[in-house]
Amino acid sequence: MTGPADEGRRGFLRLAAAAAAAAGTAPGAGAAATAPRGVPAAVAGRAASGPGFRWIEVAQLANGAPLRLPLHEVRGRRPGPTLGVTAAVHGWEILGIEVVRRLLERVGVDFAGRILAIPVANPPAFQSQSRYSPLDSQDLDHVFPGGTGGWVTPRIAHHITRELIEPADIFIDIHGGDHSCTVNYAMGSSREVALETGFPVVRVLTDVFRGAANLSGTTMGHAMSLGKRTMGFEIGAGYQADETCIETALRGVLNAMRTTGMLEGPPELPKQQWLVRNTRILRVDHGGLFLPSLPIDRLNQPVAGGTVLGRVVDPYTLEPLQTLLAPWERGVLMMHKAGIAMVEAGLWVFNVGDLATAEVHTGPHRSADQATPPA
Numbered sequence: 559m560t561g562p563a564d565e566g567r568r569g570f571l572r573l574a575a576a577a578a579a580a581a582g583t584a585p586g587a588g589a590a591a592t593a594p595r596g597v598p599a600a601v602a603g604r605a606a607s608g609p610g611f612r613w614i615e616v617a618q619l620a621n622g623a624p625l626r627l628p629l630h631e632v633r634g635r636r637p638g639p640t641l642g643v644t645a646a647v648h649g650w651e652i653l654g655i656e657v658v659r660r661l662l663e664r665v666g667v668d669f670a671g672r673i674l675a676i677p678v679a680n681p682p683a684f685q686s687q688s689r690y691s692p693l694d695s696q697d698l699d700h701v702f703p704g705g706t707g708g709w710v711t712p713r714i715a716h717h718i719t720r721e722l723i724e725p726a727d728i729f730i731d732i733h734g735g736d737h738s739c740t741v742n743y744a745m746g747s748s749r750e751v752a753l754e755t756g757f758p759v760v761r762v763l764t765d766v767f768r769g770a771a772n773l774s775g776t777t778m779g780h781a782m783s784l785g786k787r788t789m790g791f792e793i794g795a796g797y798q799a800d801e802t803c804i805e806t807a808l809r810g811v812l813n814a815m816r817t818t819g820m821l822e823g824p825p826e827l828p829k830q831q832w833l834v835r836n837t838r839i840l841r842v843d844h845g846g847l848f849l850p851s852l853p854i855d856r857l858n859q860p861v862a863g864g865t866v867l868g869r870v871v872d873p874y875t876l877e878p879l880q881t882l883l884a885p886w887e888r889g890v891l892m893m894h895k896a897g898i899a900m901v902e903a904g905l906w907v908f909n910v911g912d913l914a915t916a917e918v919h920t921g922p923h924r925s926a927d928q929a930t931p932p933a
């Protein structure tokens with residue numbers, strides 16, 4: 559089957575071939591001959607302008623395999639700032655990988671500046687489909703800027719810091735929900751940066767982490783400490799609304815490129831955005847079977863205080879254990895659990911923003927479709 563995505567991919571490959579030719583590399587065979595084993599020829603090789611790819615060697619694992627990070631470096635046709643993008647810092651938060659793939663496919667080399675992208679920032683955690691690395695049980699997002707002499711996870715952080723965060727003028731880290739919770743909101747190093755993402759619900763990073771000190775150790779906190787224009791996206795998971803979340807995040811990356819001159823034109827903003835200051839996370843008090851009360855299309859939508867969001871029942875006795883109610887008189891669902899699932903005590907299931915203390919941004923210049931997940 560062919561379609562728009564296939565057309566875009568072919569365009570990307572044509573641009574890659576053109577860049578290889580401009581660098582004096584024989585198209586096809588020449589690029590393939592220098593490509594690391596298993597690397598698509600289209601992204602192998604280095605050029606003054608165009609796509610490049612290389613592995614960053616981190617360590618050798620006990621089974622003899624190399625632990626390495628994939629670094630895509632794409633230079634645009636004109637000079638400009640450097641954008642750094644990471645995904646899968648938490649290994650099971652995988653939608654950001656697809657955002658990076660679509661970004662590189664969409665922009666080709668027709669931009670100003672340079673893109674540095676590591677689509678899988680935590681390969682051991684990605685391999686084990688978990689948040690943390692199974693090699694040392696550490697959270698990659700707690701150990702930045704990392705170091706060379708410690709466990710494997712801080713070593714990974716060290717290479718990401720040196721190769722991507724430090725050279726970047728703009729840094730974006732893409733996270734997500736878990737296997738059954740779906741999220742869709744963005745964070746920024748300032749109000750302006752948060753709003754320019756174009757997400758319908760945004761937050762300022764220091765509000766999320768309740769102060770700069772609590773950002774210590776995170777990718778975004780380290781980038782902010784270096785003075786970088788920093789964004790964080792929380793998108794998807796739960797196997798619902800994936801396409802909406804991916805496209806919202808892709809628009810966010812393109813908006814970052816527009817506001818910094820890497821792409822022409824103003825950022826695309828939805829008709830309305832909420833900048834949320836206060837949120838409340840709802841957890842499950844007892845393990846059991848979670849039953850949702852609202853469909854996935856309520857993600858990023860207002861929810862009145864007292865609305866039943868979901869229930870937990872005992873799967874053995876079938877007795878009710880907990881009813882989860884929306885906090886705040888007027889709230890907005892930022893994390894939503896819209897599918898039946900087994901839950902364990904303490905699990906996060908909802909995150910609701912307070913609209914009474916939120917800023918509402920609307921305006922006639924805002925024309926992008928509101929990013930509302932399909933029903």
Ligand SMILES: [Zn+2]
Pocket residue numbers: 647648651733734
């Ligand atoms: Zn995460």
